[in-house]
Amino acid sequence: MESFSATLEGHGLTLRRDRTATLQVNVGLLCNQTCRHCHLDAGPGRTESMSRRTVDEVVAYAGRCGFDCVDITGGAPELLPDLDRLMEGMAPLCRKLMLRTNLTALEGPDLEALIDRCRRLGVTLVASFPSLSANQADAQRGRGVWEKSVRMLRTLNRTGYGRNDTGLELNLVVNPAGAFMPPGQCGLEARYRRDLLRRWGISFTSLYSFANVPLGRFRRWLLSSGNYDQYLEKLSGSFNPDTISSLMCRSLVSVSWEGLLYDCDFNQAAGLSYGGSPTHVTSQSAAPPAGKPVAVGDHCYACTAGTGFT
């Protein structure tokens, strides 16, 4: 397989940043689940978690940069003790605040307070819901996860999330349950909308389907199951040069639990620093400038396969 940078070169392309509109904050690797497709190796045993000091530093950085959108992810962000501080700090600084959730981590005594806060701040929820099949979802995310996820989606609908009349966005993210490409987004969204409503009375705003990225725990599984070469061939064979102009790394910057910058969350998992060397938010007076090269690796093929990962 040709390296990603050689493929770019072969097409006469370079990957450079555009205006940075989104800050993605990865609050740490602690998670209540151990999903087998996780590119970060997050899980219950991980201790890496954003400190209060770093939360404040990241909020101050967002204040200096003026991002349109702030996207909070993890691990499970719900497990961060200072999540409320981070959300309250970010909300006035951006037009759109997003919170990623695996749905099961929302469960617990703080659920009501968290949902109230999300509603008050107009937070968009982005929930992982990989399959309409319980077996497939549980094989990816752990036994019983699918049932809990369905229950939580219904709870969120009751609070107004994912309903047309409230303006509270509930978006679903679908990742394939294995070493195969994701289905086309349009057809899949229509089928999920129809089946979730018919079978469980669940509604949502939009659905996004993404390829699994060959890093972290997913990479190890690809290797141990003998799928690695074939999967990488499939991704690289589906390289579509038209995806380059709208790749998310052109308009997003990712910050780790330590406050270090990356061109995206996948580069964070791969240890590819923004600008080629560890760069802390406190050292930056503004958002990454347009024109700066993006650090790339072979995992980037997951973003450029078919219709792409934007």
Added chain:
Amino acid sequence: MESYYDPKDLGRFQEIGKEAPELARKFFDYYGAVFAEGELTEREKSLIALAVAHAIQCPYCIDAYAQACLEKGSNPAEMTEAVHVATAIRGGASLVHGIQMRKAVEKLSL
């Protein structure tokens, strides 16, 4: 030749055009058109193909359409039901010929 079936042969399918390129072109164009979204979705067509692959017991097609079904968003439960459809038709086709057997027996019997 170690085996009549080699998974790598699937990737060489296009080589069939070497001796009769025009026929191959017509076949592959037709094949592509058949599987494009129409009155049936691509997902539905892949499930039908998977069922037919089992009926004709083609290992290349089973391999290709197991993956295609997953990539079109079908899950293993749906795919298993599709295989049962093929099985029911194959089994039913045998069984319904039992009527011919019965007619032959009736004719020969007192």
